[in-house]
Amino acid sequence: MDTSKYKALYLQETSEHISGIEKGLLALEKGDADATTVDHLFRHYHSIKGMSASMGYEPIQKLAHAQEDLLDRIRQKRMTATPTVTDALLRCLDGLKALLKRVEDGGALNLDIAPLYASIKDAIEGRLDQAAMTAPAAGRPAAGRPAPDAAAPGASGAAELKLSHVMKVEGKVFDDLMATVGDLIMALSTFKAISHGSRSIELKEGVYMLGKHINALHNNILSARMLPIEDLTEGLPRVIRDMSQKSGKEVELRIEGASLRLDRSTLEGLGAPLVHIIRNCVDHGIESVDERLRAGKPRSGVIQIKAYSKRDKVIIEVSDDGRGINAARIKEKARARGVAEERLRAMTDKDALMLVCLPGVSGADVVTDTSGRGVGMDVVKGVVEGLGGAIGISTVPGAGTRIDMELPLTTSIIKALLVTEGPELFLLPISRIERVLEVHRNEISGGRFSYDGAVVPVISLGAALGMAEAPERDYYSLIIVHGRTLSGVSPAVEAETREVAAIRVDAFGDEIDAYIRPLAPPISRLWGASGITVMGDGRAVFLLDVSQIVSKALLTA
Amino acid sequence: MNEDKLAIGLCGLKLALDTAEVAGIVSVRHAAYMPHQSGFVSGVISLRGEPVAVVDVSRAFDCPQEDAPDKAPSRKVIVVKDASRTLGLDVGAADVYFLWTEELKKSVPGESRAGFAKGTIELDRDRYIIIDWRALFDEAARVLATEESHV
Amino acid sequence: MSKRRVLIADDLLFFRAALRDILERGGYEVIGEAANGAEAFDKARTLSPDIVILDVVMPVKTGIDAAREISHLNMPLKIVMCSSLGYEPIVEEAIRAGACAYILKPLNEEAVLQTLVSLEADTP
Incomplete structure (x- = not known):
């Protein structure tokens, strides 16, 4: 029969069957293939085999035929589609694709299908899983046989693979990315401090650009982390x-x-x-x-x-x-x-x-x-x-x-204020801070301080955290914070019930974007801290839990 | 018992850890204070950007505290790690050296499950106590847990 | 003798087109095409062809099931199976289902036409 006039039809119909095979094999691999899926797979191979035989495309026919036999066995439940079997089928699919590409381009079908063919025969005769089991390190193919993916069809077939725009990535990858960006941000804050104290315009410009790109990266990763x-x-x-x-x-x-x-x-x-x-x-x-x-x-x-x-x-x-x-x-x-x-x-x-x-x-x-x-x-x-x-x-x-x-929408990176108490550094979330003041010790009397027309309790951070008592200083920094937030109440009531307090520290430092990690064991149940960050210089700094500190201080006051 | 060991000479004691569990040895000038830290807990450091809680080994093994680690200008912290736990072991200015499998072939294992020891090995008349760091980890978690925690 | 009227059933357009060409060159009239067994049954009933050529492996309803149902219509037509499946049990089943000839794919023009001619021999 004069086949040339059927070539276009052949290519069109085979490509539909190839897509069908792809979908079916993936379902098979995932284990959610039912009898219908297997039936369809069988028919797809069968159709490709039949058309290829009529067209005289022998390698395609042979390969499709072997796979049709394999599917027939699966269909009759004479064998099961183990991962090695579906893997072999997927490799053969790449081979089929490569061969069909040759047909389309009018090239010779001289790809070596022997390894692929052999892998299917092995699967049919139950040799595949044995081989995989006895030679796990050497990879899938049976011992002594060249790997199917080393064969030309597999190799060129893989180059034709179209990847989905949606990727499956383990959640940990994003956690790691986020941690890296967090570290970048912490390193950036070191640079920001340096550029702040520097006169070099180049440095300031460079740090600004660096910050801009790190921000962009951060935003991208944040959106990728959304679930x-x-x-x-x-x-x-x-x-x-x-x-x-x-x-x-x-x-x-x-x-x-x-x-x-x-x-x-x-x-x-x-x-x-x-x-x-x-x-x-x-x-x-x-x-x-x-x-x-x-x-x-x-x-x-x-x-x-x-x-x-x-x-x-x-x-x-x-x-x-x-x-x-x-x-x-x-x-x-x-x-x-x-x-x-x-x-x-x-x-x-x-x-x-x-x-x-x-x-x-x-x-x-x-x-x-x-x-x-x-x-x-x-x-x-x-x-x-x-x-x-x-x-x-x-x-x-x-x-x-x-x-x-x-x-x-996200919590990993928050704005926080660095404060020092004795030799220690701590972070307070900016969202809880109303004002930061520097005061003389005489302005604090009886553990109280007059602020904004009201008298607020003063909490010594060192004492609240159980630190060794430090000698008295002349000047302190007071961080005016609100301990609890009642959402959805009237402003008047909010003002009335709000727990405002002044946290007394030795001094306050910069406001930074801190990448906050959750507290992991053995410190996951630590009192007074809600997270921890590692600064650019490697120093670990706790983010303090303002609500907890204020509530406790007020209860014991 | 013959895997490579990291040996620590501390206040007259000889302690040992499996090197396979040692993630790093850090020289530390300052460990961050933990709110209400007490007992043998001595703060938080970082190793490769990860925070690590630190315990003071000399306190865990009841060493006399005349050369308290706080006074040493720089201390060694051995970070040990398994799949789910990381802990820093503050050994102060102690000597740290290796015992290789070859030497350990002559060693004699012994039982000692007291305190934070999970066994002993004897080598050339020296008796090494193998540190049960997971027990230290659990004890640290217990000491640091608060009843009024928000967890 | 007027042209024999043939119904072709194959899920692949490729084979329908090839078969149609072969048949038309051989002096047959292709009066219809079907892409599955169910469609073949419907068209066999409504178009009253002289010959129905059925592929075995088809979606919805296989060629063998279609053959069985078409035979039960007791119409004056001949059923020919056409498949690449040459296993004896399948050929036997096709014959039990009412097929009187079996064409093996790949299609060979001479073989196809010869098979159809041989049908005339036992035409009543």
Whole structure:
């Protein structure tokens, strides 16, 4: 038969089958191929074989035929597609592609397919996996045989490979990249300090350009580190199923905005708080079926997670349609815990809810007999604030409770102020600092300092951290910080309830962009610090946990 | 027991570590103070950009503290590491040398599980205590954990 | 004798085109093409061809299943299988399904036409 007029058809149809084979083999390799996939694979090879035979393209026919036989065996379950088998098939696919390219270009089909052919025959006869097992270091091919990928078809076939625009990369790669950029940023801060004190315009210009590029690199890596929230929430249905089964309640989970992306480290940190919040919803928020029916509510309670972005923040709301929190009971509990009467009176119910985040108030006893929650809410607040975020609570008694978590898109690099105390350096997050003052020791009286028309407590950093007592100095630096942030309260109430304090240090230094690492064991549960950074000169410096330091100082004052 | 060892002569004691677990030896002038650090914990240093918590070996092995490491101008910190743990061992100004497998073939292993030792080896009438640094790590974690932590 | 009317079923356009050329040169009329077994069955019923040439390996419904169903229509037509599969069990199954001839691929013009001519011999 005169084949030349069928060549275009041949090329068109084979290329469709080649794509089909590619897809099928990848599914096979991943282990998610069903009988249909295998059937289709078989047919693709069969078609290529048939057409090639008619066209007289013998090497293609031979190779396709061998693979068709192999697929037929898999189809009949006479053998299984082990990784070595799919690997051999993928190599042969490259060979087929290379041969088809020759057909298209009108070249001779003189590629040596013997090694590829042999690898398929080996697979059919079960020699492939044995060979791979006995000679793991030598690679895949059977002993004494040239490697299939050394053969011409494989080699030229690989050159034709088109890679997807989406890459799968291990999360650790990005962590390492981020760490490297963090180190670059720390090194940059050393240069910035030098250029600051230098008169050289060239140096200043160079450091500026360096900073610009490091920033660009940082931003690129940050966006590459972003993961969708669903990576975190996909395990929740199971968690809720187990919790509701245990409590005998009926709970339904709805998730909205799960495709929103957050920095990997933030997302990782959110795992525990999210489960805490949801456990509270199930244990204390949502009522039993009987109670719900008596209250005229649907049998099953609903927990809704809603994520959305607001400027450079991401808000994650977790709400339930349970019984809500009784703010009056929370206030009572706080009063018993020693919170000042006037402070409590100034609070709206909404503000009072934040009291469940105080360590003593969030005891389980509040929760069981009142209609509240609170187990571990101080923990949740701590973690969210540790991630540079803020938390808010709102409730409607009888109708439900909502927890809002407001998070920065990333947390790894933050602006922080260097302070010195004795021989030590520490970092304070800029987000907590209101003002930095230099004062004479006489301006501090009885551990208090007049600031902005108010008297604020002065906390000696050295004492707060348990450092050896230092001789008194004439001048100190006071870092005016706010310990807690209540989100979603009125400005007046915020001013009233805010814990403002002055942290007394020997001196303050530069504001830097610090690449903050989480504290790893054995210091993962260290009090007073929320992270650590390594400076350009190799010095390790702790980022201090302002909330923890201020709360403790105020409680013991 | 015959793998290469790093030997440390410290206040009359001879201590040893498997060299395979030694990630580096750093000369340190200042370790960052840890909030409320106590016991044998002596601060944080960095090795190749990674923060490393440091414990004072002389305190862990109850050496007399007349030559306390704080007073030494520069101290040696041996950083040991496995897949999940990294710890700095502050050995002050101690002598540090190697014992190679060849020599160790003549050594006699002994049992000693007291304190932070996980065994001994005897070589040429010297008795080396093999440091159980994982126990030091666990003890440091215990000492540094706070009840009111936010974890 | 009027031209014999043929229905071709093959999932590959390549083979349909080649077969069509061969048949037309041999004096046959190709009245339809089908790309799978189900389509072949439908067209065999509606177009009433004299000859149906079926590929064995086709999506949706194989040529053998199509042959079986077409035979059950009891129409005055002949079924010819056309495949590169030459295993005896498959040929036997095709014949049990109602095929009266079997063409082996790759297509050979002479062999194809000879096979079709041989069908005339036992035409009632």
